[in-house]
Amino acid sequence: MVSNRALQFTQVDVFGGAPLRGNPVAVVHGADGLDEQDMQLFAQWTNLSETTFLLQPTSPAADYRLRIFTPSRELPFAGHPTLGSAHAWLESGGTPQSQGRVVQECGAGLVPIERGERLAFEAPPLLRSGPVDESDLARIATALRIPRDRILDSQWVDNGPGWVAVVLADAHEVLALDPDHAGFGDLDVGVVGAWDPGDPDRPARVDVEVRAFIPGDGIGEDPVTGSLNASLGQWLAGTRLPTSYVAAQGTAIGRSGRVHVRRDGSTVWVGGATRTTLRGEAAI
Structure with a gap:
C-alpha cells in the first residue's frame, strides 16, 4: 500500500439546482500509482456515495480512465461521478481528443460526455x-x-x-x-x-x-x-x-x-x- 502520497484532489457538487444542493463526488487525480486497496480505503474514508480516481486510459479512443468506488465496493459505472470527474478533469487542464466531447473509459466501457450548456453523458447499455x-x-x-x-x-x-x-x-x-x-x-x-x-x-x-x-x-x-x-x-x-x-x-x-x-x-x-x-x- 502506498503511504502519504500527495495527489491533486477535487470535490464536485453534481446535479445541484443551487450551490451545495446536489450530490458531491470526491475526485483523485493522477491515481495510476494507487492500488485497489488504496482506492477502497480512501473511498471508505471520504464516506461519500462515490469517490473516483482519474487514470491514464488504456483505450486509444478514451481521454481518461475512471475507477469508481462507494465506501464498500467498486462500481463499473455511476452517473454523478462521471459528470463530476469529467468536470474535474477538464478544469485541471485536460484536453479532449474531440471538440465538444469527452470520452471516459470505465468498467462499463467507453462513455461519451457532451460539452454543451451543461455536461451530459450518454446512458450506457443496460446490464x-x-x-x-x-x-x-x-x-x-x-x-x-x-x-x-x-x-x-x-x-x-x-x-x-x-x-x-x-x-x-x-x-x-x-x-x-x-x-x-x-x-x-x-x-x-x-x-x-x-x-x-x-x-x-x-x-x-x-x-x-x-x-x-x-x-x-x-x-x-x-x-x-x-x-x-x-x-x-x-x-x-x-x-x-x-x-x-x-x-x-x-x-x-x-x-x-x-x-x-x-x-x-x-x-x-x-x-x-x-x-x-x-x-x-x-x-x-
Missing part, C-alpha cells in the same frame, strides 16, 4: 432489463410501506449499480414515502412519479420526482443519482414520460437535484450542473 419477479415487488412494496397495487409499473434497469425501478401514480406519492431501508435487502430501488403540469406544488421546470434507495452501501437514500435517471430515461422517455424532461431528486432529504434527460432516437443523454466546491491535495 439487466425486463420484468421484476412478483416476490421482489412484494418485498419492495413492503419496504416502501405501501400496498402492492400502488406500484403501477416496474422494470429491472441495471446499468452497473443494480437498479430495479418502480412507477407510482404521481410525484406526491413518491415524496410521501417513508421506507423501511432494511426491508429492501440487497435491492437498490429507484422510484419515479410524474408531476401534474397544473399542480400548484410542482417545482418550476420540473416534470418528475425521483428517489433512490441504496441500503446495501449504508447510504440509505441517495441525494441525486445519474445512473438511475439514465436507466429510467431508457425505460420511460417517450412512453410514460416525454422524450425530454427534468427530474427532481433529493427533495425529501433537503437537496434540490435537477437532472436533465433527453432521448435522441435510441440514445439517452443525462446532464446537470457541475460545481467545484473543494480543491487541494489528498495524502493517500
Whole structure:
C-alpha cells in the first residue's frame, strides 16, 4: 500500500439546482500509482456515495480512465461521478481528443460526455432489463410501506449499480414515502412519479420526482443519482414520460437535484450542473 502520497484532489457538487444542493463526488487525480486497496480505503474514508480516481486510459479512443468506488465496493459505472470527474478533469487542464466531447473509459466501457450548456453523458447499455419477479415487488412494496397495487409499473434497469425501478401514480406519492431501508435487502430501488403540469406544488421546470434507495452501501437514500435517471430515461422517455424532461431528486432529504434527460432516437443523454466546491491535495 502506498503511504502519504500527495495527489491533486477535487470535490464536485453534481446535479445541484443551487450551490451545495446536489450530490458531491470526491475526485483523485493522477491515481495510476494507487492500488485497489488504496482506492477502497480512501473511498471508505471520504464516506461519500462515490469517490473516483482519474487514470491514464488504456483505450486509444478514451481521454481518461475512471475507477469508481462507494465506501464498500467498486462500481463499473455511476452517473454523478462521471459528470463530476469529467468536470474535474477538464478544469485541471485536460484536453479532449474531440471538440465538444469527452470520452471516459470505465468498467462499463467507453462513455461519451457532451460539452454543451451543461455536461451530459450518454446512458450506457443496460446490464439487466425486463420484468421484476412478483416476490421482489412484494418485498419492495413492503419496504416502501405501501400496498402492492400502488406500484403501477416496474422494470429491472441495471446499468452497473443494480437498479430495479418502480412507477407510482404521481410525484406526491413518491415524496410521501417513508421506507423501511432494511426491508429492501440487497435491492437498490429507484422510484419515479410524474408531476401534474397544473399542480400548484410542482417545482418550476420540473416534470418528475425521483428517489433512490441504496441500503446495501449504508447510504440509505441517495441525494441525486445519474445512473438511475439514465436507466429510467431508457425505460420511460417517450412512453410514460416525454422524450425530454427534468427530474427532481433529493427533495425529501433537503437537496434540490435537477437532472436533465433527453432521448435522441435510441440514445439517452443525462446532464446537470457541475460545481467545484473543494480543491487541494489528498495524502493517500
